[in-house]
Amino acid sequence: MAGHRPQGREETRDALVRAADALFAEKGPNAVTVREIAARAEVNHGLVHRHFGSKEALLDAVLDRHMAAFKTALRSAGTIDEAIPVLQAVQQDRPGFARMMAFLILERRATEDFTRPAGGTADLADIIRSGGPADDDAARAAAAMVTAFSLGWTLFRDFTVTAAGCRQSPGDMNRMAMAALLALARPPAEPQGPEQRPEQGLEGGPEV
Template identity: 40%
Template sequence: MTTQSARAPQSEIPTGREEVAAAILEAATGLFAERGPAATSIRDIAARAKVNHGLVFRHFGTKDQLVGAVLDHLGTSLTEVLSAGAPVDERDQAMDLQMRVMARTLLDGYPAAQLQKRFPNITTLIDWVRPVHGDDVSARLAVANGLALQFGWRLFAPILRSATGLDELTEEEIREVVRKEVGRILSPATTPP
């Protein structure tokens, strides 16, 4: 049986540690977003990455460790996109991808909160809103509430729109309203006593 990597033109096959690891992360991210980690085998990831499946284990260890590495990778990538001041559509795509993989990971029963080791975009956001909220717990709750709103709309928009009679609003109109509401949650207007 011929593997996909054996059929791929030599120039498309990743070589070197960094290139192989990047190809595996990209392949795993795409497959996890499409079908979730539970329905994705290490062989599927290796085939898409055009590497031998043994390299997946060598670079990332167990499948749980690979899931954690993908979640860390997505958090770092989103932080880079946000820090670079990327256009709104690019930020939305990065957030959609991260939230889709996170949701599929959780729905598949993986302990995402234990597997993901770094949350750079969340840490940055908490640091940014802490002065506005006055204390650490309030800042963390505001960020959690903002994220919950984003998750809800990004994952359940069709049913939310239908159930609430908002079908006439465009996707962009919904996203703009959600952005404003998240902004209000993160930076509430100070009201006089």
């Protein structure tokens, strides 16, 4: 049975973004047509071009909506201990996001075409940097690894848990994943150079 047909500019745009989001996660952006998106949104397909110009612009709107959700959630986290659960919660609320990102990579799109340099991963790096001894490069590297692990856990959790024959409950496995993410988010301080040998007595002392 047909649902409520969107009315007005904002309602139509929102319906198109939601429809595209669902379809991109189900089939991958390359396999989705403008007509499919319009049919899912219950609007005329010409409205996709009127409101967005192209399917690629609609993809950008979908990605921007996800990034805005991650950024808004992470702004509420003052420490890395708060940020990791927030990150996991947002990903669990948006299971299609990880699938869509996987499709974009498998479609061999240029990374620059769908990444957002000022997105949630950058915010996570800021939180890591502000909470410990990590310098800028170490904080960004930690944020990249946390994001990769978190997306991978979202995508492959059921497969890997089954393949490994894990007997822990799903809740226990998720808690273990959370602990691993927290460990990744705490990069070690930069090494201070070779370890200095302690001063020794005259016998066997340092050469002069």
